[in-house]
Amino acid sequence: MDPQGSGHEPEVAPRRAAQPLRILAVAVQKGGTGKTTLAASLAVAAVEAGERVTALDLDPQGSLAGWGALRTGDAVAVDRVQPWEVGQLAEILDILAQEGVTLVVLDTAGSSTGLAAALKDADFVLMPVRPSRLDIVAARPTLQTLVGLGLRDRFALVLNQCPPPPSPRTSTYAAQLRALGVLAEPGIIHRVDHQDALAMGLGVTEYAPASPAAEEVRALWAWIDAKMRASDPA
Ligand SMILES: Nc1ncnc2c1ncn2[C@@H]1O[C@H](COP(=O)(O)OP(=O)(O)OP(=O)(O)O)[C@@H](O)[C@H]1O
Ligand SMILES: [Mg+2]
Numbered sequence: 720m721d722p723q724g725s726g727h728e729p730e731v732a733p734r735r736a737a738q739p740l741r742i743l744a745v746a747v748q749k750g751g752t753g754k755t756t757l758a759a760s761l762a763v764a765a766v767e768a769g770e771r772v773t774a775l776d777l778d779p780q781g782s783l784a785g786w787g788a789l790r791t792g793d794a795v796a797v798d799r800v801q802p803w804e805v806g807q808l809a810e811i812l813d814i815l816a817q818e819g820v821t822l823v824v825l826d827t828a829g830s831s832t833g834l835a836a837a838l839k840d841a842d843f844v845l846m847p848v849r850p851s852r853l854d855i856v857a858a859r860p861t862l863q864t865l866v867g868l869g870l871r872d873r874f875a876l877v878l879n880q881c882p883p884p885p886s887p888r889t890s891t892y893a894a895q896l897r898a899l900g901v902l903a904e905p906g907i908i909h910r911v912d913h914q915d916a917l918a919m920g921l922g923v924t925e926y927a928p929a930s931p932a933a934e935e936v937r938a939l940w941a942w943i944d945a946k947m948r949a950s951d952p953a
Contacts, residue, residue: 734951740816741947742823744841749857750829753847753879756913757780757939758826762795763922764940770822775800777837778828789920797822805836805942835864843947844874845903850881850889873950875903879940885906904942907935
């Protein structure tokens with residue numbers, strides 16, 4: 720960074736000029752919707768699809784970091800970013816890009832505190848919501864934050880913890896969000912495999928690779944990957 724314009728070479732090269740690094744943030748300012756669960760399993764699914772992934776826990780609660788501490792091996796690097804470090808997030812991302820990381824997954828707190836600072840560098844924001852009016856209405860302030868940051872075409876809601884089909888209510892919400900062009904697919908059904916995987920420090924695709932839960936997470940990563948590439952073909 721060379722904010723004074725001193726003419727010196729920047730210590731850290733701009734992110735875009737180095738390795739292509741994509742930033743996926745998982746955020747919605749409502750608690751318990753599945754941000755950490757999906758951040759963890761999507762990070763693992765992305766590794767399995769060939770990405771070099773670092774997962775950053777921006778939530779002072781530290782749930783994702785706790786999941787990372789349970790893991791063995793280094794398939795996914797998991798680190799914490801403390802609230803007082805969020806201002807340096809761009810620099811942290813630059814360093815990760817130079818280290819050859821290709822995807823950073825940001826897990827964020829279920830509140831508005833520090834959310835804009837956490838999201839401003841995101842290439843795409845996934846917003847997990849349960850298929851209930853309260854969750855979907857509660858996503859509005861996050862949507863306003865995203866629009867304010869110029870991320871209008873770079874977010875989607877994913878319906879998580881859905882009841883098993885047929886669920887007319889889930890289908891109705893999905894149809895409404897799809898019509899608005901803001902639905903990430905597929906929706907993720909409420910399954911204990913997600914809970915058991917996280918409890919063991921695994922992604923659901925590691926815990927139960929042949930399960931429907933794993934299939935859904937792989938398909939969701941493929942959807943997000945394609946959407947990010949379409950938004951930023953460079
Ligand atoms: N698809 C799912 N199937 C079953 N359980 C789920 C699923 N998604 C999340 N859960 C469970 O729901 C609870 C909340 O999930 P999680 O902690 O991931 O949400 P969060 O949005 O990160 O919460 P917070 O806002 O507190 O950070 C956890 O008990 C988790 O195991
Ligand atoms: Mg969480």
